[in-house]
Amino acid sequence: NLAARNAAKVHLWAHDPNHAIEMTATGVNARRLPGVPLPANLVPTAALADIANAEAIFLAVPAQAVRQTCLALAEIIGNDVPLVICAKGIERTSGLFLSEVIAEVLPENPGAVLSGPSFAEDVAKGLPTAVTLAARSEDEAAELARTLATPWFRLYHSRDIRGVEIGGAAKNVLAIASGIAAGRGLGASAGAALIARGFAELSRFGRAYGADVATLAGLSGLGDLVLTCTSGQSRNFSFGFALGRGKDIAAARAEGHTTEGVFTAGVLVDLAHRKGIDMPISEAVDAVLAERISIDAAIEALLARPLKSELTQALSNEG
Numbered sequence: 001n002l003a004a005r006n007a008a009k010v011h012l013w014a015h016d017p018n019h020a021i022e023m024t025a026t027g028v029n030a031r032r033l034p035g036v037p038l039p040a041n042l043v044p045t046a047a048l049a050d051i052a053n054a055e056a057i058f059l060a061v062p063a064q065a066v067r068q069t070c071l072a073l074a075e076i077i078g079n080d081v082p083l084v085i086c087a088k089g090i091e092r093t094s095g096l097f098l099s100e101v102i103a104e105v106l107p108e109n110p111g112a113v114l115s116g117p118s119f120a121e122d123v124a125k126g127l128p129t130a131v132t133l134a135a136r137s138e139d140e141a142a143e144l145a146r147t148l149a150t151p152w153f154r155l156y157h158s159r160d161i162r163g164v165e166i167g168g169a170a171k172n173v174l175a176i177a178s179g180i181a182a183g184r185g186l187g188a189s190a191g192a193a194l195i196a197r198g199f200a201e202l203s204r205f206g207r208a209y210g211a212d213v214a215t216l217a218g219l220s221g222l223g224d225l226v227l228t229c230t231s232g233q234s235r236n237f238s239f240g241f242a243l244g245r246g247k248d249i250a251a252a253r254a255e256g257h258t259t260e261g262v263f264t265a266g267v268l269v270d271l272a273h274r275k276g277i278d279m280p281i282s283e284a285v286d287a288v289l290a291e292r293i294s295i296d297a298a299i300e301a302l303l304a305r306p307l308k309s310e311l312t313q314a315l316s317n318e319g
């Protein structure tokens with residue numbers, strides 16, 4: 001919808017052909033954003049070939065489907081078309097960041113990342129939102145930012161692709177922890193501690209993988225962490241909340257929402273261990289999701305960790 005305000009024509013590709021048919025017939029995306037009209041110049045389609053001549057492509061598929069989608073795109077698009085990743089996650093099978101997946105499958109195409117605190121519903125309703133768009137250069141990022149900017153949707157541009165994608169991936173895992181804590185009734189103090197200690201581990205991870213600290217403290221890092229860890233609008237937070245309330249993992253997952261943190265937790269922890277980084281909260285989420293530990297035992301273990309110097313610890317890889 002944002003792109004359609006700034007371009008003559010935008011194709012909205014849907015993975016499920018019936019979804020495209022429904023949107024064309026009704027002029028609304030009733031499955032995802034009921035009540036929000038689709039602009040007349042936004043053309044739903046199930047035929048990927050329709051976007052062969054696009055000037056830019058925004059990849060808003062689940063993180064684990066980015067490779068598959070890029071492989072299909074590789075058959076039809078030119079080398080100069082920028083691909084903007086809107087998904088938030090890390091590829092589980094390879095341990096690659098999503099920009100690395102694009103670089104592997106479409107090495108000539110400019111890759112970019114759009115991330116930051118933004119619920120699709122808020123953006124679609126025209127509520128004020130600010131996000132970060134990172135590309136290979138500030139100029140490229142600024143040009144892509146202009147394709148989405150509206151009076152209520154503000155984009156900061158950046159060339160720290162890695163930093164922006166790390167924030168989006170890690171915050172989903174940490175939001176599950178915050179949801180669990182809220183569901184268990186651990187209180188607002190515990191919620192704030194989880195955000196601060198979650199940010200410490202997100203920052204350790206980010207620094208080790210080449211992110212700029214300013215990016216980690218910006219919209220796509222701290223900004224999105226705060227949003228997702230504090231709102232029931234977040235699917236990751238709500239999933240954690242359901243677990244905290246005692247729902248079993250299979251039942252909570254069966255609700256069918258895209259809960260990216262579930263897929264990212266294990267690979268995030270693996271990547272952290274490769275660099276000798278402690279991520280105690282993410283490790284606890286991964287262990288709970290893999291049913292290696294109960295929620296109560298995970299909370300107890302986190303609280304029982306040795307007392308530490310906050311300043312010394314902030315500069316080390318230790319959790």
Ligand SMILES: NC(=O)c1ccc[n+]([C@@H]2O[C@H](COP(=O)([O-])OP(=O)(O)OC[C@H]3O[C@@H](n4cnc5c(N)ncnc54)[C@H](O)[C@@H]3O)[C@@H](O)[C@H]2O)c1
Pocket residue numbers: 014015016032060061062063065068069086087088089118119120121257258260
């Ligand atoms: N919804 C938000 O507010 C929001 C905000 C920022 C980023 N994101 C990110 O966008 C990504 C997509 O999330 P969403 O909210 O659109 O999820 P969603 O569940 O609303 O939609 C996912 C879409 O992907 C399609 N899909 C499923 N499997 C696919 C496949 N193998 N190949 C291609 N498409 C497939 C589904 O048909 C569906 O249309 C996630 O990584 C999410 O973190 C979402």
Ligand SMILES: O=P(O)(O)OC[C@H](O)CO
Pocket residue numbers: 088116117118119120172175224227228233234235236237258259260
């Ligand atoms: O609903 P979530 O948890 O996937 O969060 C959506 C966006 O990433 C928030 O910025």
